Amino acid sequence: MSRFIPIELHHASRLLNHGPTVLITSFDEQSQRRNIMAAAWSMPVEFEPPRVAIVVDKSTWTRELIERNGKFGIVIPGVAATNWTWAVEVCRGVKKINLIAMAFRW
Secondary structure (H helix, E strand, O other): OOOOOOOOHHHHHHHOOOOOOEEEEEEEOOOOEEEEEEEOOEEEEEOOOOEEEEOOOOOOHHHHHHHHHOOOEEEOOOHHHHHHHHHHHHOOHHHHHHHHHHHHOO
């Protein structure tokens, strides 16, 4: 039995990941609401000036906020933050807001 599993070419890019899972923060200036999401695709692009690349689906509120405001934050969670990093991604709505309030003491 081979240890290799064939992958269709159009799925191959899903196996590439260039950085750690990070938390992307954004802010809605109109409603004064904070937002956070976990992103598994992040990577440095340039050191001078410092630039990073992240992948945020175009259908998300996070993407809408980033495009509207032109800014976002990146949190690089340590091992101690593993559980709430996972929770940020799976929680939605009020649960997520409560989680953010507890984790970040906003």
